[in-house]
Each structure stands twice: as structure tokens, then as C-alpha cells.
Amino acid sequence: MDIxxxxxxxxxxxxxxxxxxxxxxxSGQLVSLLGPSGCGKSTTLMLLSGLxxxxxxxxxxxxxxxxxxxxEDRKIGMVFQSYALYPHLSVLKNIMFPLRMEKVPKKExxxxxxxxxxxxxxxxxxxxxPGQLSGGQQQRVAIARALVKEPKLLLLDEPLxxxxxxxxxxxxxxxRRIQQEIGITAVFVTHDQEEALSISDHVLLMKxxxxxxxxxxxxxxxxxxNRFAAKFLGNPPINLIETKHGQTQEKLHLHTYNQTxxxxxxxxxxxxxxxxxxxxxxxxxxxxxxxxxxxxxxTIGRDTMIRVQLQEETVRAxxxxxxxxxxxxxCYLGIKEENIHYFNTETGIRLTSHEGGSGNGS
Amino acid sequence: MRKEALSKSTIYILLSFGAxxxxxxxxxxxxxxxxxxxxxxxxxxxxxxSELHWENYTEATEIAPFGRYFVNSVIITxxxxxxxxxxxxxxxxxxxRINFYGRDVVFAILLGTMMVPSEVLMIPNFVTxxxxxxxxxxxxxxxxxxxxxxxxxxLRQFFLGIPKELSYAAKVDGCSEFKFLxxxxxxxxxxxxxxxxxxxxxxxxxxxxxxxIMTNSxxxxxxxxxxxxxxxxxxxxYGLLMAASAMVIxxxxxxxFLMQKYIxxxxxxxxxxx
Amino acid sequence: MxxxxxxxxxxxxxxxxxxxxxxxxxxxxxxxxxxxVMSLYTDFDFFTGEVFAYGFGNxxxxxxxPNFRIAIVNTVIFVIGVVPxxxxxxxxxxxxxxxxIKFRGAFRTIYFLPYVTSVVAISIVWSWIFHYDYGLLNYxxxxxxxxxxxxxxxxxxxxxxxxIVSVWKGLGFNxxxxxxxxxxIDEQYYLAAKVDGASAWHRFKSVTLPLLSPTLFFVSIISIxxxxxxxxxxxxxxxxxxxxxxxxxxxVYYIYQKFYEEWQFGLASAAAFVLFIIIFLFTxxxxxxxxxxxxxx
Numbered sequence: 001m002d003i004x005x006x007x008x009x010x011x012x013x014x015x016x017x018x019x020x021x022x023x024x025x026x027s028g029q030l031v032s033l034l035g036p037s038g039c040g041k042s043t044t045l046m047l048l049s050g051l052x053x054x055x056x057x058x059x060x061x062x063x064x065x066x067x068x069x070x071x072e073d074r075k076i077g078m079v080f081q082s083y084a085l086y087p088h089l090s091v092l093k094n095i096m097f098p099l100r101m102e103k104v105p106k107k108e109x110x111x112x113x114x115x116x117x118x119x120x121x122x123x124x125x126x127x128x129x130p131g132q133l134s135g136g137q138q139q140r141v142a143i144a145r146a147l148v149k150e151p152k153l154l155l156l157d158e159p160l161x162x163x164x165x166x167x168x169x170x171x172x173x174x175x176r177r178i179q180q181e182i183g184i185t186a187v188f189v190t191h192d193q194e195e196a197l198s199i200s201d202h203v204l205l206m207k208x209x210x211x212x213x214x215x216x217x218x219x220x221x222x223x224x225x226n227r228f229a230a231k232f233l234g235n236p237p238i239n240l241i242e243t244k245h246g247q248t249q250e251k252l253h254l255h256t257y258n259q260t261x262x263x264x265x266x267x268x269x270x271x272x273x274x275x276x277x278x279x280x281x282x283x284x285x286x287x288x289x290x291x292x293x294x295x296x297x298x299t300i301g302r303d304t305m306i307r308v309q310l311q312e313e314t315v316r317a318x319x320x321x322x323x324x325x326x327x328x329x330x331c332y333l334g335i336k337e338e339n340i341h342y343f344n345t346e347t348g349i350r351l352t353s354h355e356g357g358s359g360n361g362s
Numbered sequence: 363m364r365k366e367a368l369s370k371s372t373i374y375i376l377l378s379f380g381a382x383x384x385x386x387x388x389x390x391x392x393x394x395x396x397x398x399x400x401x402x403x404x405x406x407x408x409x410x411x412s413e414l415h416w417e418n419y420t421e422a423t424e425i426a427p428f429g430r431y432f433v434n435s436v437i438i439t440x441x442x443x444x445x446x447x448x449x450x451x452x453x454x455x456x457x458x459r460i461n462f463y464g465r466d467v468v469f470a471i472l473l474g475t476m477m478v479p480s481e482v483l484m485i486p487n488f489v490t491x492x493x494x495x496x497x498x499x500x501x502x503x504x505x506x507x508x509x510x511x512x513x514x515x516x517l518r519q520f521f522l523g524i525p526k527e528l529s530y531a532a533k534v535d536g537c538s539e540f541k542f543l544x545x546x547x548x549x550x551x552x553x554x555x556x557x558x559x560x561x562x563x564x565x566x567x568x569x570x571x572x573x574x575i576m577t578n579s580x581x582x583x584x585x586x587x588x589x590x591x592x593x594x595x596x597x598x599x600y601g602l603l604m605a606a607s608a609m610v611i612x613x614x615x616x617x618x619f620l621m622q623k624y625i626x627x628x629x630x631x632x633x634x635x636x
Numbered sequence: 637m638x639x640x641x642x643x644x645x646x647x648x649x650x651x652x653x654x655x656x657x658x659x660x661x662x663x664x665x666x667x668x669x670x671x672x673v674m675s676l677y678t679d680f681d682f683f684t685g686e687v688f689a690y691g692f693g694n695x696x697x698x699x700x701x702p703n704f705r706i707a708i709v710n711t712v713i714f715v716i717g718v719v720p721x722x723x724x725x726x727x728x729x730x731x732x733x734x735x736x737i738k739f740r741g742a743f744r745t746i747y748f749l750p751y752v753t754s755v756v757a758i759s760i761v762w763s764w765i766f767h768y769d770y771g772l773l774n775y776x777x778x779x780x781x782x783x784x785x786x787x788x789x790x791x792x793x794x795x796x797x798x799x800i801v802s803v804w805k806g807l808g809f810n811x812x813x814x815x816x817x818x819x820x821i822d823e824q825y826y827l828a829a830k831v832d833g834a835s836a837w838h839r840f841k842s843v844t845l846p847l848l849s850p851t852l853f854f855v856s857i858i859s860i861x862x863x864x865x866x867x868x869x870x871x872x873x874x875x876x877x878x879x880x881x882x883x884x885x886x887x888v889y890y891i892y893q894k895f896y897e898e899w900q901f902g903l904a905s906a907a908a909f910v911l912f913i914i915i916f917l918f919t920x921x922x923x924x925x926x927x928x929x930x931x932x933x
Binding site for chain 2: 639640641645646647648649650652653654655656657659660662663664665666667668670671674685728729732733735737743744745746747748749750751752753754755756757758760761762764765767769770772775804807808809812813815816861865867868871872875876888891892895896901904905908909911912915916919
């Protein structure tokens with residue numbers, strides 16, 4: 001069942017939480033709604049669930065217009081950040097609850113709930129109350145409860161953000177495993193780019209209630225369609241270097257960078273250049289793009305991160321740990337030309353179009 | 363605090379003395395209620411009856427229909443408590459979970475009317491109830507007391523503390539709003555509901571002026587009203603009078619001992635909120 | 637984020653409110669207006685519901701009625717007699733109960749017990765204690781060589797008797813509220829004061845009292861309001877009469893007499909309205925001053 005959002009707008013009092021969203025979520029995929037807090041990703045999820053009704057626009061589940069259908073009739077499963085388990089009911093009763101609401105006979109409901117606990121590896125917790133469970137266990141119960149009625153759509157609202165780092169990784173893989181095992185369409189809200197990139201088939205990046213980019217994780221990372229997308233994805237964040245149109249590029253050494261030279265010459269406006277730290281490498285003096293004094297150096301796991309002073313700004317680069325570089329030295333950094341991103345400084349929009357990425361829609 | 367100023371033993375002595383003063387009327391009531399008439403009027407007073415005259419209790423119920431009064435009080439207390447719980451649950455849900463036009467205004471007006479004492483409302487209510495023909499019926503003693511602004515306020519505060527996501531989860535689970543209220547909110551609000559019910563039971567059982575005015579016939583009297591009528595009938599038979607008083611007092615004392623935690627919580631909440 | 641109200645949610649909201657509103661409007665809100673209107677009935681036939689004349693005559697009449705003046709004076713005396721005594725006693729007891737002593741729960745239960753008992757029933761018990769010949773109180777007084785007092789028949793002693801019962805009955809509630817108030821005071825204040833070398837009395841004066849003042853204030857106002865509404869105790873103590881020689885005639889008792897014994901609905905409503913104004917004033921004082929007190933916390 002594909003899900004279509006058509007011209008969806010949601011207004012709270014006088015504030016637009018979501019503005020004119022058009023997109024399609026393909027059947028069986030796991031799609032992440034990614035963005036900073038207040039970008040409208042949670043509102044979009046609430047609209048999909050039917051807990052919120054859009055101010056205007058239509059939502060289709062397959063061919064069916066469900067815009068005015070109540071949440072309880074949409075046959076969806078939902079997992080919340082705070083888990084939202086019923087504190088007065090045991091784990092098994094929590095999982096049975098949706099089935100009991102559908103008037104499934106008690107015996108069958110119990111069997112199906114028990115099957116669900118098996119899938120989620122929580123059989124041994126059946127009789128406990130939510131208050132006696134750890135965060136990770138509660139989340140498993142919440143997922144089991146969401147899936148027990150075999151919904152067509154699973155919605156997850158920041159399901160991992162209340163868990164500690166290790167558990168988060170584990171649950172992330174667990175969610176992916178289950179989603180693929182039962183082949184359900186899932187929408188996953190998160191503000192964590194790493195989470196979104198690692199778990200999903202598609203990522204829908206939002207800002208200020210507007211979709212910025214909807215694409216596969218890899219192409220969103222490699223071909224961010226605007227400066228915001230480039231900045232939001234990647235850690236450490238992308239280096240953005242502004243160039244002034246028509247002036248000599250003092251910060252850049254374009255000697256061997258013909259494509260960049262051409263683009264800067266062809267564009268009749270200011271251009272911002274984006275260089276991901278992990279794409280930069282230590283190069284020779286002849287082939288470098290940027291150079292400067294190393295002002296800071298630290299080892300992050302297997303990589304070494306350096307900060308290089310480039311006139312009034314600093315540039316971060318992740319370099320091979322074997323490179324013999326010391327703080328205070330001048331360092332020459334190069335990059336493969338296809339890894340350079342170009343943005344219109346004024347609008348922030350990407351200049352060169354590449355396959356795989358797109359703006360609104362997909 | 364002042365514990366060095368006053369030694370601990372002084373505190374114990376003073377508190378115990380106060381406690382005796384608090385308990386004395388109860389003790390004296392029970393003691394008198396079990397005495398033979400000659401012991402009742404003995405000087406110096408006899409504390410422990412030489413013989414336990416339980417028949418004072420049966421005799422009191424023979425002189426005045428205390429059984430009937432008791433049944434009336436039980437019926438009125440139970441029904442007005444049930445009624446109040448229902449109206450309170452529904453109203454508190456509306457005020458805490460539904461956003462509707464005029465909600466804050468209606469709530470403010472209700473809170474405002476809380477300061478009007480029921481003694482002031484008694485006269486127009488008497489007129490209303492006589493127009494309805496409800497005087498001297500259960501209806502007059504029950505229906506006007508099936509809603510309480512204070513209870514709505516208390517439960518609303520409790521409901522507001524229940525996370526919103528729970529209602530979202532329930533809706534997604536296919537639960538209609540009404541079912542959510544019944545299967546999730548109400549079980550979760552049990553402590554608050556027990557408190558509300560207990561305060562209501564105590565208030566309803568002990569209420570006096572209202573049933574005094576709204577009833578005429580002996581059959582419709584509640585225990586407190588029947589008891590004041592009995593003072594004239596019993597005259598100076600203090601043994602019987604104390605037995606009758608004990609019948610009014612003891613049920614609430616028992617409830618209090620069983621449910622003290624909830625009653626104290628309710629009274630304290632009422633106090634701190636204003 | 638709260639969803640905006642819609643027509644649908646409004647309909648639903650009022651549907652849920654309907655049972656409560658039906659009762660509250662009929663028996664709480666409508667009577668407020670009706671009560672004021674009725675106080676203006678100067679000529680009225682209860683049985684037909686016909687009103688022949690309106691005016692402020694009822695107010696003029698009750699203020700000229702010596703009994704109403706007695707009722708006001710008695711009520712004020714009652715309030716002055718009960719409130720300070722009850723506050724001081726309950727403050728002392730709650731301070732004791734808040735210190736680290738054994739049997740705290742048991743003491744609390746005992747002091748709170750009168751709160752749940754029927755005023756009428758326990759007043760009848762008290763009337764037996766006040767008995768001239770065989771009452772416990774006169775018996776105890778005889779230990780100190782005091783002659784028997786006609787508590788309930790001597791106009792001079794009727795009010796003290798009423799005050800004793802009311803203080804005894806109301807102590808539990810006040811203690812409960814004050815204990816809750818004391819529990820909100822952070823232990824750190826006491827530690828700080830102790831480090832500063834403050835004596836126990838000083839700590840009470842400069843820490844406990846100011847921090848407890850909102851609670852004390854609240855309890856005082858509630859006690860005053862309840863004091864103005866006193867009725868059940870009187871009816872039961874004095875066997876359906878307002879004390880010997882109207883010595884325990886209070887405002888509510890006056891309303892009761894005019895209304896239920898004399899069927900003077902207009903006069904009763906006017907008196908009820910005066911009662912409402914008095915209580916209203918104290919409520920306003922509480923709201924206005926109460927807000928100020930909150931800043932201390």
C-alpha cells in the first residue's frame with residue numbers, strides 16, 4: 001500500500017507546522033522523516049496516524065482517501081518516544097489491548113500477543129507491569145503492541161531517543177530486522193541523521209514544515225540538494241567555503257581543479273563550495289585545493305581529525321592516521337573533484353544536478 | 363524545630379493529653395451507650411459499664427425507625443456518590459483532554475461559583491425542588507448532589523498528569539475516546555477517584571441541613587435528621603441517645619480507619635489547592 | 637501542541653460536560669441568580685409562585701430586625717472565638733507531630749478522627765458531656781472546686797460551649813493542612829539557620845513561621861468562612877433551638893428560621909445574600925493576598 005500526501009498543510013493557531021507537503025511513501029519501505037526539532041516531522045507523523053487532521057490537503061492509503069478517517073479506523077501501528085504503555089496493564093495485556101479493541105476473542109488475542117512477544121524476544125516478561133521494565137524492554141513491548149494487529153503501516157515517533165547509546169544501536173537493528181521480516185511499510189521520525197541514514201530505504205528531510213529532500217540515504221549524503229541538507233547530514237559537518245563572484249579565489253588553489261574553475265567562471269553569482277571532512281586528504285603542494293596551518297588535531301577512533309586555519313575560517317578534515325602532521329605545520333588538502341558540492345550562496349540551492357537526488361517529491 | 367526547647371517527653375505528654383481530649387467524646391459515647399440507666403446517671407461517672415447493655419441499640423431502633431434511616435442514608439450516599447463519579451469523570455475528561463470553544467470560560471465560571479456557600483443556594487433550590495414535586499423524595503436528596511465542581515477540579519488535575527501520548531496510543535490501538543476514558547483513564551485515576559468517592563461518602567452521610575429541609579415524613583429522614591428528632595423522643599434516656607449517635611458515627615469511623623490514606627490525601631490536596 | 641478547537645470537538649466537549657452542567661446549572665448557577673432575585677421579593681406567594689412586588693425592603697427589614705443584628709454579632713463572636721484558638725492549637729500540635737517522634741501516625745489518626753464524624757451526632761454526644769448534673773465536663777471541673785455550669789441553658793455559657801465543640805471538631809482538618817504545609821519546607825533552611833547559630837525559638841520565628849504563612853493564611857480564611865456557616869452544631873447542641881435566649885443565633889440559623897420556620901422567603905434570601913457577600917469578601921481577600929504570599933515561597 002503506497003501512501004500519498006497531497007498538498008498537506010497543518011496550522012496550529014497561527015503557526016504553520018507543515019506547509020504544502022507532497023510526497024509518496026512506497027509500499028514495504030522504511031522511510032525516515034528527518035529534521036531538526038520543530039521542522040514538522042512529528043506533525044507529519046501525527047497526520048499520517050489520523051491523530052491530527054490536516055488544515056488542508058489529502059492523505060491517501062493506496063487509492064483510499066483517509067483524510068477524515070479517525071486514527072482508530074486507519075489500521076495503523078504506532079510507537080512513541082515515551083513508549084506510552086498502559087501502566088496498569090501487564091505486558092501481555094498491553095499487547096492484547098489493540099486486539100481486544102477489535103473484539104478479537106480473548107483466546108486468539110492471547111495467542112497472537114504471545115507470538116508477538118516471541119518475535120520481540122520478550123516472552124519472559126509477559127506478566128510484568130511496564131513500570132518494572134527497562135527502557136529497551138518497554139520499547140520492545142511498544143513495538144509488539146503496534147504490530148500485533150498486523151497493521152498496514154507502522155509509525156515510529158523518535159522511538160530510540162530515550163535509550164542509551166548502546167541500546168539505541170541494538171534497537172535500531174532490531175526495528176530494521178522486524179520491518180523487513182514482516183515487510184511492513186514504516187515511517188520513522190528522528191532528528192538523528194546517522195539513525196536515519198543507517199536504517200531507512202528513503203529519507204525525507206524537512207525544515208520549517210517544508211520537505212527539503214526526499215531520496216535514498218546515500219544520494220542524500222552524496223548529492224545534498226541544498227546547503228541545509230548538506231549541513232544537516234554528516235559528522236563532523238561539511239565545510240562550506242563562500243566565494244565571491246568575479247574575484248580572485250584567494251582561499252582556493254584551483255591549479256588542477258578545472259571543473260571547479262569552470263563552474264565558478266560560468267556562474268554569474270556567488271557560489272558556496274562544500275567539502276566534506278571525510279573527502280579531504282593530505283595532498284602535495286601542487287595538487288591541493290586548500291591549505292593552511294593546522295591549529296588542532298585529535299584522534300577519533302580510527303581517524304584523525306584536524307582543523308586547518310583557512311584565512312578567517314577553519315576547515316575540518318578527517319585524514320589517515322598515518323599522515324605525519326603536527327599542530328603548527330602548514331597542511332595541504334586535496335579532494336576528488338566529483339566530491340565537491342556547489343551551492344548558490346544566495347538561495348542555498350545545489351548548482352550541478354546529479355542523478356539520484358531530487359528536491360520535492362521523488 | 364522546637365524540639366530542643368521542649369524535651370521529647372514533654373511533647374509526648376502534651377500530645378497524649380490532646381489525644382485523650384480528642385478521643386474522650388467517642389469513648390464516653392460508647393461507654394454510655396452500653397450502660398444501664400442507673401449507671402448512666404451515676405456520680406462519679408462509671409467508665410466501664412458493669413454489664414454491657416447491648417439492648418440499648420435494639421431499643422433505640424424500636425423507638426425510632428433507625429433501620430429505615432440507615433437504609434435511606436445508605437441509598438442516598440451510594441447513589442449520589444455514583445452519580446458524582448460519573449458526572450465528574452466525564453466533565454474532567456472534557457476539561458483535560460478535549461479542546462472546545464468556551465472551555466476556559468466555562469471552567470472559570472464553575473470555579474467562581476465554588477465560593478458560593480450551599481446555604482445560600484438552599485432557598486431557591488427548595489423552590490425548584492417543590493416546583494418539580496421532588497420534596498420529600500429520594501430525588502431531592504440525591505440528584506442535586508450528583509455533581510461537584512471541586513471533584514471535577516480535582517480529577518481534572520489528575521487527568522492532566524496522565525501523558526497525552528497514552529491517549530494517542532489508545533486511539534491508534536483502535537480505542538474510541540469513550541473506551542479510552544473507561545479502560546485507561548479511569549483505572550489510572552483510581553487513587554483520585556477513591557479519594558473523591560470517600561470525601562463524597564463522608565459529606566453525604568453527615569449532611570444535615572439539606573435533608574432536614576427537603577424531607578417532611580419520617581420515612582424519608584436520613585440518620586442525622588432522624589437522630590435530632592430522636593433526641594426529643596428519647597428525652598433523658600442518654601444510653602439510647604448515645605447508642606443512636608454511635609450508629610451514625612461508627613460507619614464513617616470504620617471507613618476512615620480502612621481508607622485513611624486516601625482521605626488524608628484528598629483533604630490535603632483540597633487544602634493546598636485552595 | 638494543543639489541537640485547535642473545531643465544531644466537532646466543541647460538540648463532543650459539551651456532550652461530555654452535559655450531565656455535570658445540567659446538575660450544576662440547575663442547582664448551583666441558576667440558584668445564585670435566583671437567590672438574589674428572591675431577596676428582592678417583598679410580596680410573594682410561595683404556593684402560587686406569584687410575586688406582587690419587588691424592592692429592597694427585605695434588606696431594610698432584616699437590618700432593622702434586632703434578631704438579625706444578634707445573629708451577626710453572635711457569628712462574629714463565634715468566629716473570633718474559634719479561629720485564633722483553633723489556629724494556635726493546630727499549629728502547636730502539627731509542629732509536635734512534624735518532629736521526629738514515635739506513634740506519629742497513630743496521633744495523626746486520633747486528631748483527625750472528629751473530621752469524619754457527623755457534626756450532629758457528635759454534638760449530641762457533647763450535649764451529654766455538657767449535662768448540668770451528670771455531664772463529664774462539670775464533673776472534671778468539680779475536681780478543681782468549680783461549681784457546676786449550665787453550659788447549654790445559661791445564655792452566658794452557650795457560646796463558649798459551641799466554641800469548644802467547634803474547635804474540637806475542626807482541629808483535625810487544620811492540623812492536616814498545616815502538616816502538609818510543614819512538609820513542603822525544605823530541611824536545608826533549618827540546617828542553614830542552625831549553622832548560623834539560631835536558637836530553636838528563633839528558627840521557628842524566622843524560618844517556620846514565614847514559610848508556613850501561606851498555609852496559615854489559607855487555613856485562617858477557610859476557618860473564617862466555615863465559621864460564618866455554622867449551623868449543625870447549634871441545632872444539635874441546643875435541641876433545635878438557637879441557644880437559650882438566642883445566645884447562639886447565627887446568620888445561617890437566622891436564615892433557617894426565616895425560611896423554614898416562618899416561610900419568609902424574601903427575608904431569608906436577603907439574609908442569605910448578606911451571608912454570601914461576607915463570604916465573598918473573605919474569598920476575595922484570600923485571592924488577592926494569597927497571590928502576594930506566594931512570592932515568599
